[in-house]
Amino acid sequence: MGIEIRKVTVLGTGVLGSQIAFQTAFRGFDVTGYDIDDAALTAARGRFDKLAATYREQVPGAGEAEATAAGIALSSDLGAAVSEADLVIEAVPEVLSLKQEIYEKLGKLAPERTIFATNSSTLLPSAIKDFTGRPDRFLALHFANQVWHFNTAEIMGTDDTDPAVYQAVVGFASAIGMVPIELHKEKAGYVLNSLLVPLLNAAMNLAEGGYAEPEAVDKTWRIGTGAPAGPFQILDIIGLTTPYNILMSGDATRQRIAQWLKDNYIDKGKLGIATGEGFYKYTA
């Protein structure tokens, strides 16, 4: 018999976890959100309410978005939260030891059939698989921020992932309105960031080095490739803090670019669209 996914539990209801839970519930699945304590769960309710408003504004046919938000169950009891789950999607903070710890608990509490998927952006599933107690039913399912809009779901298993489990998760991704992107083997950065990070770095290198203004770089990219947005427009959407932190952990050249970002933008409060100005100015 094929693998059926109906009940989904999302671990961690922060930025991405709340979006994944909301989108999954919006597409008619039975969803439970798990987080560490009541304060985190109260914050989750607030995130769901905000998402409901966003969906009504931005997603066609989202008139029932408030009902979606209300229909998501929340729990701070891990055992209860996963007791009937067909699929657990983990979106806890990006700290390897924390993820390993939670998978050790989860492996003991979840039914044997339950599939585990990590939304980790930078950790490879093979670094986690031994802690799950079920490496054949574990893989990465990676969403992008603003799942209703940037709807890729990158799916990446390890050598141990059962192909039937992999295909079930591909099917699930489609069922919740994502475009599944299948990776055949593990790759840090998946497909999207393997392409995007070098592009953004090259763009910042051009501007920091005084070769060309951000506007000229973006114009070149748009006209030369037909893309709707250039790298600096994309950076403004992402916000400059995350790229800054990533660059700071790199080599001397990367750190010089980070310093340039800090001096010219971050220290001036120009963090991107969220603050009304980054490389470009935005009006509300």
Ligand code: NAD
């Ligand atoms: P976040 O900090 O917004 O949310 C993390 C949530 O996990 C919080 O609600 C926190 O209370 C909860 N948490 C902490 N410890 C926990 C535990 N032991 N058990 C269960 N929940 C716990 O983080 P985020 O930005 O949503 O990122 C979560 C994951 O998603 C990371 O692996 C990250 O790489 C990935 N991701 C993030 C983005 C993004 O743009 N933010 C995009 C794609 C993937």
